[in-house]
Amino acid sequence: MRLEVYFEPDVDGNSRVLFLRYVHDHLIQYAQNVARLRRYFCGDKKCDAFGQAFGDQAKIAKALAAGGKGKVFCPDCGKPILLRDVIEEKFESPAVKEQVREMQSEGQAVIDNESRELLAVHHTGFIVAEAGQIYRGYTNSDHGIDGEIEFKHDQGRASGKRLYVQLKSGDSYLKKRQRDGAEVFQIKNPRWADYWQQQAYAVMLVIRTSDGEIRWMDVSAYLKRESTGGKTVRQVVFQGERFDAVGVQNWRKKVLGGMSVA
Numbered sequence: 419m420r421l422e423v424y425f426e427p428d429v430d431g432n433s434r435v436l437f438l439r440y441v442h443d444h445l446i447q448y449a450q451n452v453a454r455l456r457r458y459f460c461g462d463k464k465c466d467a468f469g470q471a472f473g474d475q476a477k478i479a480k481a482l483a484a485g486g487k488g489k490v491f492c493p494d495c496g497k498p499i500l501l502r503d504v505i506e507e508k509f510e511s512p513a514v515k516e517q518v519r520e521m522q523s524e525g526q527a528v529i530d531n532e533s534r535e536l537l538a539v540h541h542t543g544f545i546v547a548e549a550g551q552i553y554r555g556y557t558n559s560d561h562g563i564d565g566e567i568e569f570k571h572d573q574g575r576a577s578g579k580r581l582y583v584q585l586k587s588g589d590s591y592l593k594k595r596q597r598d599g600a601e602v603f604q605i606k607n608p609r610w611a612d613y614w615q616q617q618a619y620a621v622m623l624v625i626r627t628s629d630g631e632i633r634w635m636d637v638s639a640y641l642k643r644e645s646t647g648g649k650t651v652r653q654v655v656f657q658g659e660r661f662d663a664v665g666v667q668n669w670r671k672k673v674l675g676g677m678s679v680a
């Protein structure tokens with residue numbers, strides 16, 4: 419199997435080296451018997467061979483084995499093509515290797531974030547199902563709502579009445595306030611605060627921490643309470659209750675009210 423990497427002409431040298439090293443280290447880590455073949459091109463834009471890779475790998479190998487900078491000659495215009503060029507030098511440099519390690523761990527952090535978010539989604543779906551209600555996750559949560567819980571009538575029919583949820587997963591969302599130890603949630607996107615208040619149904623902020631605990635709070639009611647007189651609220655003092663099937667049932671009674679008797 420062969421993986422080929424090419425760059426658009428305007429990609430700068432540094433990015434090339436980093437990307438090549440990143441791909442290389444990834445392959446070394448996950449595949450066996452990886453051999454790296456570098457493609458070389460005649461650098462002369464006026465040359466007929468410009469943009470065509472120098473094809474004679476045996477010649478390249480021989481020139482490299484001879485030591486020094488190593489060069490082959492363009493079969494078309496005869497100009498030298500340097501083999502140990504800047505890219506090759508940088509490819510082996512400790513600084514580039516280190517930068518690639520950093521990129522890899524950042525990639526890992528993104529993956530961990532994604533699986534954390536999935537945990538919150540599944541946990542929520544599980545609790546809602548346990549309560550016998552319907553959970554729907556939204557595919558696009560850019561507006562600050564990740565999904566909805568729709569309540570069923572006693573006969574099992576969907577009622578159309580619901581709660582909205584915003585899911586947060588991880589320990590970084592709640593910060594302890596110095597003076598009183600209150601847990602504070604920072605609303606990063608101020609438009610979300612408006613959006614949450616405009617909904618016809620309550621918007622619940624659900625926070626799942628790494629210890630597996632999951633709590634929720636009616637954040638739309640909090641914002642309506644706190645933003646009297648046109649005050650902009652950017653922080654929520656999180657007084658979350660345990661998010662469980664009983665909690666969902668209690669909300670169901672509240673939302674459906676007398677209707678559930680029908």
Ligand SMILES: [Zn+2]
Pocket residue numbers: 460461462465466467468492493494495496497
């Ligand atoms: Zn040439």
